[in-house]
Amino acid sequence: MSLFASLVTRAAPETVVAECRRCGTTVEPGTAVCATCGSEDIVRYTID
Ligand SMILES: [Zn+2]
Numbered sequence: 001m002s003l004f005a006s007l008v009t010r011a012a013p014e015t016v017v018a019e020c021r022r023c024g025t026t027v028e029p030g031t032a033v034c035a036t037c038g039s040e041d042i043v044r045y046t047i048d
Pocket of ligand 1: 020037038
């Protein structure tokens with residue numbers, strides 16, 4: 001096992017997925033309003 005591999009694993013950022021609850025469109029995590037339907041009901045999931 002290389003040192004490089006362990007560093008990459010440790011530094012891996014968590015993945016954030018944001019999705020409109022109204023139409024289901026995946027949007028950027030910082031998005032407040034869905035670009036597709038205009039809903040402000042954005043839900044965020046964090047994936048480890
Ligand atoms: Zn939407």
